[in-house]
Amino acid sequence: MSNTNSGYEAKRTAQQQPRHEKLQQMVEELCGVSVRGYSGVSGFKFRGHRPELNGRPSGIRASHLRTSLEKDDFQSFRGAADGIALRLKHCDIDLHRSLMPESDVGQMIFELLEQLRVEALVDSAHPGAKRNIEHRFESWCLQLHAANMTENNVGLMIYTVAQMVWTRLSGKPVIEVTEDLIEPHRMMLAPHVGAYLVGMRRNVHDQKVFADNALGVAQVVDELVGFLDENEKDSEEEDDAINNSFGLLLEAESESESEMPAGNGRTTHSQYRELLVQLNSYKIWSRDNDRTIHAEKLVASFIRTKLRAQLDERIRGQGVNVPRLARQLQMILSAPELDGWNFGEEEGYLDARRLTRLVTSPEYRQLFRKERYQPHSNCLVTFLLDNSGSMKQHIGSIAMLIEIMSKALELAGASTEILGFTTRSIQGGKTFKRWRSSANKEANPGRLAETEHIIYKDADTPFKRARQNIAAMMKPDIFKEGVDGEALLWAAERMAARPEERRILIVLSDGSPMESATAQNNVPDFMDNHLRQVATMLEARGDMELYALGFGLDLSTYYRNSLELDLPEVLENSVFKDIIKMLERRHR
Numbered sequence: 001m002s003n004t005n006s007g008y009e010a011k012r013t014a015q016q017q018p019r020h021e022k023l024q025q026m027v028e029e030l031c032g033v034s035v036r037g038y039s040g041v042s043g044f045k046f047r048g049h050r051p052e053l054n055g056r057p058s059g060i061r062a063s064h065l066r067t068s069l070e071k072d073d074f075q076s077f078r079g080a081a082d083g084i085a086l087r088l089k090h091c092d093i094d095l096h097r098s099l100m101p102e103s104d105v106g107q108m109i110f111e112l113l114e115q116l117r118v119e120a121l122v123d124s125a126h127p128g129a130k131r132n133i134e135h136r137f138e139s140w141c142l143q144l145h146a147a148n149m150t151e152n153n154v155g156l157m158i159y160t161v162a163q164m165v166w167t168r169l170s171g172k173p174v175i176e177v178t179e180d181l182i183e184p185h186r187m188m189l190a191p192h193v194g195a196y197l198v199g200m201r202r203n204v205h206d207q208k209v210f211a212d213n214a215l216g217v218a219q220v221v222d223e224l225v226g227f228l229d230e231n232e233k234d235s236e237e238e239d240d241a242i243n244n245s246f247g248l249l250l251e252a253e254s255e256s257e258s259e260m261p262a263g264n265g266r267t268t269h270s271q272y273r274e275l276l277v278q279l280n281s282y283k284i285w286s287r288d289n290d291r292t293i294h295a296e297k298l299v300a301s302f303i304r305t306k307l308r309a310q311l312d313e314r315i316r317g318q319g320v321n322v323p324r325l326a327r328q329l330q331m332i333l334s335a336p337e338l339d340g341w342n343f344g345e346e347e348g349y350l351d352a353r354r355l356t357r358l359v360t361s362p363e364y365r366q367l368f369r370k371e372r373y374q375p376h377s378n379c380l381v382t383f384l385l386d387n388s389g390s391m392k393q394h395i396g397s398i399a400m401l402i403e404i405m406s407k408a409l410e411l412a413g414a415s416t417e418i419l420g421f422t423t424r425s426i427q428g429g430k431t432f433k434r435w436r437s438s439a440n441k442e443a444n445p446g447r448l449a450e451t452e453h454i455i456y457k458d459a460d461t462p463f464k465r466a467r468q469n470i471a472a473m474m475k476p477d478i479f480k481e482g483v484d485g486e487a488l489l490w491a492a493e494r495m496a497a498r499p500e501e502r503r504i505l506i507v508l509s510d511g512s513p514m515e516s517a518t519a520q521n522n523v524p525d526f527m528d529n530h531l532r533q534v535a536t537m538l539e540a541r542g543d544m545e546l547y548a549l550g551f552g553l554d555l556s557t558y559y560r561n562s563l564e565l566d567l568p569e570v571l572e573n574s575v576f577k578d579i580i581k582m583l584e585r586r587h588r
Helices: 002-039 074-090 093-098 104-120 127-146 153-170 176-202 207-230 233-246 269-280 301-316 322-333 352-360 389-411 429-437 464-474 484-496 516-520 526-541 573-583
Strands: 044-047 050-053 291-294 335-345 368-376 379-386 415-423 451-457 502-509 545-551 562-565
Touching: 002 044, 002 074, 074 104, 074 127, 093 207, 104 153, 104 207, 127 153, 127 176, 153 176, 153 207, 176 207, 301 389, 301 464, 322 389, 322 573, 379 389, 379 484, 389 415, 389 464, 389 502, 389 545, 389 573, 415 464, 415 484, 451 464, 451 484, 484 502, 484 526, 516 526, 526 545, 545 573, 562 573
Parallel strands: 291 451, 379 415, 379 502, 502 545, 545 562
Antiparallel strands: 044 050, 335 368, 415 451
16 A cells, blocks of 8 residues: 555656646746846846856855745745845955855855845835845744754854854844754854954945955854864764755855856866766666667557557647748758759859850850759757656647657758657666665665666658657656656767767756656755756757757756747647747857
């Protein structure tokens, strides 16, 4: 019974995930409007829960500005938005970055203190913003305490500093629930940071002088944390898990995926090295039960025949002009290629064979020849389909979309490949059971699922011969869970082995990576971060173009070039126009 219940919960979680992400995006869009209105900075937006300015990282990384629907109410979102707006209004970002300490703890403290400075500058004419900001900070503090962040000396030290600075700048009392808890650390810290606190309070309007004092606090805390950490090595793994969960220790800014240039071939060696370190930190507990399989071996022939008939019936009712779509695709995918000569021209290269004509007809001018160029699509387009459970509701329309696009691309002279990814079981399968019963069951084991990569159509198979296999993607029990980052690498590796000069990878998905066994037994965002890192690497490398189609969800969280689609039952030319516009956004 427990296995049945856990399987049901995994399915329900997979189905709820896109709805949750869509709601998070909607809230962030509203907050983005609020930030732009309050700050007057039009180039601000959220991308993947992270603040961006003119398409680049904003440099705003204070951990109490990170909000989540799972933990926070709407006033917390408003408070974070108001805090970001104040940061844009009152902070010289270049100055702040130039003064940033090198250590993780130093960066976290310095970033937090600068954020508290700008929040202290909230105008008295905006009492609502002041209440929102105070509510957000208090909620964040209570979340840290509830997560046992204050049960070890290092966490309590950082928490105490946050309380001391906040109460000094805001004039508010410390959080009552933890007042007695932080008192010993506050007494210990006071002689070391007291003068710095006074300096910060007096110079809240002067960023440079305030920063000098904030750096003093950061250095004191960094040294004390280093000393305390040496005495708490036994609990190192536990503390790391807590820090990862709440983002108390910031990632270095260079690790942000948005720092990587997208597809311009100018990525520095240090950026690649840093990204490869992140990718190499992604762990896979076992590959023993993973498989890559062709659709004809996964789905029985009679089922594929039945699904093919269903797909044909749906496609017959569509209003898409495929030949016209093929011509439009050829225009954006083709490059001119030498295809012989045009003779009888009035300019160009002299054609010796026509010189005798000049003797008999002195007025004759068609003595030349010109090179003839024809458009040629030396291009591979790979469709990578998310076969996780939540995609089942979209698959009828998506199968039509993929089929129509593949047919048009083949008419345009391009090669196509259609791939899918899912898992062999829900909630881990045999691999997860082996890990759970192993004697040395380590924390954060890495990916625990059995991945399944499906080839519906390879690049060498003509469309007509792949029709039944393409229909196999509609089989309901294929849809389980998704490990997106590894699937993206797999598709890219297949493309790299192809001879085509231009390579385009289009991901079709409706949400974030979701594999329950892995998610429940690793740090939060383990698979999310891996997908971002893989996508960033592929976009930066420049030897292929990466795009994403999101169904009911904006996938710009992960992919720089994406399009959100709400597919109707009857596909129209307008849907494909939007896709063509997306493909025209090439980043060389």
